[in-house]
Amino acid sequence: NQRGVSYxxxxxxxxxxxxxxxxxxxxxxxxxxxxxxxxxxAMIAAAKDPAxxxxxxxxxxxxxxxxxxxxxxxxxxxxxxxxxxxxxxxxVAKDPGGHDRWIRTNTGWRINLGRGLDIFQKSDGGxxxxxxxxxxxxxxxxxxxxxxxxxxxNRGPNE
Numbered sequence: 735n736q737r738g739v740s741y742x743x744x745x746x747x748x749x750x751x752x753x754x755x756x757x758x759x760x761x762x763x764x765x766x767x768x769x770x771x772x773x774x775x776a777m778i779a780a781a782k783d784p785a786x787x788x789x790x791x792x793x794x795x796x797x798x799x800x801x802x803x804x805x806x807x808x809x810x811x812x813x814x815x816x817x818x819x820x821x822x823x824x825x826v827a828k829d830p831g832g833h834d835r836w837i838r839t840n841t842g843w844r845i846n847l848g849r850g851l852d853i854f855q856k857s858d859g860g861x862x863x864x865x866x867x868x869x870x871x872x873x874x875x876x877x878x879x880x881x882x883x884x885x886x887x888n889r890g891p892n893e
Contacts, residue, residue, distance in 0.1 A: 735855075738870050742777055743870075744879060745837070746777060749781075749843075751841055754840035755790045757771075758832075759793070759847075760833065761850060763802070775824070782821065788821065791827060810826050834846070835850035842883055846882065847877075848879065855872065
């Protein structure tokens with residue numbers, strides 16, 4: 735039920751200089767999960783230089799039910815098109831398996847996301863709820879995040 739959490743404070747310091755980002759989340763299926771992805775991509779777009787391009791790869795699973803799968807694919811296609819307009823090339827691929835959710839960057843960071851991007855509680859406040867436009871006003875669910883430095887970046891011989 736805590737407030738004051740946002741992707742900006744939680745993730746941006748680790749994503750800001752990356753030009754290649756992978757998100758492994760097998761559960762990017764419903765509209766609120768799509769909204770979470772759009773909010774992450776919008777944050778990345780706002781932080782980057784407009785001339786720069788980011789390569790973003792989403793690894794997820796498709797719904798098994800054909801009707802739900804069609805809606806999921808339409809949602810993902812809209813997200814891909816919207817991101818492209820902001821200089822983020824999104825590719826969607828099948829998650830190689832597992833339940834874990836995590837982000838990896840070409841700057842050496844791996845961020846393990848216990849709940850994936852789905853950390854916010856559902857709100858019934860509508861458009862006039864402050865949480866509709868700012869994540870830090872939303873209540874969160876219990877979740878964990880682990881930041882792992884996978885490689886040493888650009889260290890000199892005396893560092």
